[in-house]
Amino acid sequence: MDDLLARVERHVRAHLDEDIGRIQTLIRQPSISSENRGIRETATMLYNDFQALGCREARIFETPGHPIVYGHLDAGAPKTLIAYFMYDTEAILEDQPWIAPPLAGNLVDFPPFGRCIVGRGAINTKGPMGAFLNAARAIQAVGGPLPVNLKFVAEGEEELGSWNLGEFIRKNATMLAADALLFPMPRQEADGRVTVALGSRRGVIFELECNGELWGRGPAKFGIHSGNRSLVDSPVSRLIEAVASMATDNGNRVLIDGFYDGALPPDAEQNELLDRLATQWNEEAFRGKLGVHGLIDGLHGRAALQRLMFTPELNIRGFHGGDVRPGDVTVSMAVLPHRAVAKMSVSLVPNMNKEDVANKIRAHLDRHGYRDVKMTLRPGTTTEPGSWGRVSVKDDIVAALLATYERFGVAPEIWPISPGGWPGHLFQKYLGTSLVAGGVGHGGRAHSPNEYLVVDGNDRVKGLVDCEVGFAATMQAFARR
């Protein structure tokens, strides 16, 4: 192993408890963007971290939403890498069972991985962010030098759709100039395989509401006694019918006119990647990780992979109306509710366009008589530049990541498109940088209960030490290309 990486590894091993502690500190500071909970405190915490690391410039940039924290760690190196961070997390839903308090970041023995950090943000993405900062700190501690200059960009609205990030990049393109972007993210699966998903994409987040006031029928302002239902209309029933009109086959086949029009089928390179991936993909592990017995339409193998990456979806994130109290059938209020809300999203694939899709949804509702159903788009949906970005498997930052995996003996699967959304393409748009998300190590349950990041590891997945050394290795490999 290179001298630098060997020194880093010794240092991390000797100081692992401190590294774990820094990740726990991040998790213990809530930063739930959708509830505006702890956002400002977390931004300040990161600002202090960037300063302590010796960033020449560290600054909290205000936006119309949550602030963006920037730090420039100038090592005098020829190349500069943007480390994209998100410091916000998803919420903690009440009906989700956690084995440890979600904001404690406790170390829990999680067979077969040994000790893991469990908590909201453990993998998505306070754990990886903390590990990357630990790696930079370790490089400095052992005398470095840092192989690349680092520009940290930490946003607090990733879970809201990054709706102020694009404008920030556009306005600060000179300051942000870099050679590539890395989203530090341990991507090993539980069985040790690792995936490299090329590019990034984003979707349309929206909400539908039906209420008696807008409709002019049903209770206008408050829920009323259900004994009136025979003569009074139900906004909940109306919204259920409106949502049901948008798709069939359990929501899997969208009936909105032109919904699938923009979706490009895989091109030659993507087909080749899909062919290869189909021979590597462990469907059972995929289902096991998510706790899913069977996939849509009973799909398997290549067909399943192609559907996951190349078919846009219409998802219902939540639906609520009237009595939403948990409990058994006795927890049931005799009410005719006055409103209902569907929280929805559409994931887009190339070459689809957000504004176009949003317009088609609105047109569908209007055409089916649901003019009164209020559709609210997430702010910024129609002004944001682009919904997806593509990169080549040959780009330097991708190659550096692949070299890292090779160094750790991990064979990568190349996914032509990232199924999950992240905003890398916004940087590509304004800075021209290539981008990739990755790292060795393992975590899981993003957006679910018992979100975790592996600390110990086993013979298949790497632990936190290798995760941090791996980030150093990727910096070094990128510097050498």
Next chain:
Amino acid sequence: MDDLLARVERHVRAHLDEDIGRIQTLIRQPSISSENRGIRETATMLYNDFQALGCREARIFETPGHPIVYGHLDAGAPKTLIAYFMYDTEAILEDQPWIAPPLAGNLVDFPPFGRCIVGRGAINTKGPMGAFLNAARAIQAVGGPLPVNLKFVAEGEEELGSWNLGEFIRKNATMLAADALLFPMPRQEADGRVTVALGSRRGVIFELECNGELWGRGPAKFGIHSGNRSLVDSPVSRLIEAVASMATDNGNRVLIDGFYDGALPPDAEQNELLDRLATQWNEEAFRGKLGVHGLIDGLHGRAALQRLMFTPELNIRGFHGGDVRPGDVTVSMAVLPHRAVAKMSVSLVPNMNKEDVANKIRAHLDRHGYRDVKMTLRPGTTTEPGSWGRVSVKDDIVAALLATYERFGVAPEIWPISPGGWPGHLFQKYLGTSLVAGGVGHGGRAHSPNEYLVVDGNDRVKGLVDCEVGFAATMQAFARR
């Protein structure tokens, strides 16, 4: 005015603050049956009240659910009246705006009614129960005698569907023997009119659940990242389609085979009552009270009244799945939920049968491929004796109530069927007693925010003094028939 009633009125006027205070005490003791909150404490409170009133026998009867409190106030009178009480209330939903704390029972100036008691249970039915007990206390305080013996039966599960009340009556028929039943309930509308709804009815309360475990598709145990939606099924979408399949026209036309089969059209007497009612009914006041701009199908007058009383309904009390957090579109979690629940009910009209309706719903789901959708009936649904009861406008207790209204100069509208549910028919079934709900005075917003009971009153609606004197008048009128 009769000497007794004059004495009672003087007494109530002189002690009104105490009477208000007793009602407030009841409201301040929560008793939300669906949350098992404060039930036992409220039962004990009532037991003490019954004893303090001089009940020869007072007892808390255990049931498989919440206890029933019984008290027998023997006045040595020839006739005995059951006063049916419910000591439980509905819940307080979080999305409902209250002008005063719902468990404080504050006196609030509520134009045009003057002071009102505002709080959960103010009208449904701690206010009326307290007023009736105040009336009995006042009769005793002025030397009485009580015109009738009273048997108090106070259940704590009315809002759950009274599922242990039938068995209690069956087992204790001898103890409960009586000449009639009164459900004390100020029934004036805001414009002073009063309705007498004949008989009682009840419905089927049930819950539908779809989850990935039962379905064998979609996330089985917990919500997962929505980035997987293109390949993983959605239990929320499935339940929305299942519920949508059960009805059309915004839920107003039920598509379940045979759903309307048992429903009897109005008979000759009921048609006559409907004809007369149509000339009296103030539709505008009805809509105003409920905050409803327009009724189903734009119905008016007799057609509206007939639909309200003679058409069974399929109501969605609540629907929840995934992210049910309140807030704007930014409060939206990128989750593919693992389960969804629809809380539903069917109100029945004569001659429908609960078990039959429940079976038809299940058969509908099965026939449409929703065998995995779990349907849970409220306990007791299929074992309870009957779903509705009819009484004649000529029955003594109805006549006594009508005489009371006449005494107070209030012209009654006779409704052939009660739109709202209550369990009077269970007493009719086992004891053969006629039954009626009524009283002078006014309150409103049952099951809604800002539930209230009028204390002062105005030139149209009676206040609490008349409400209590009115209960004494009904006892007296019943005794004299």
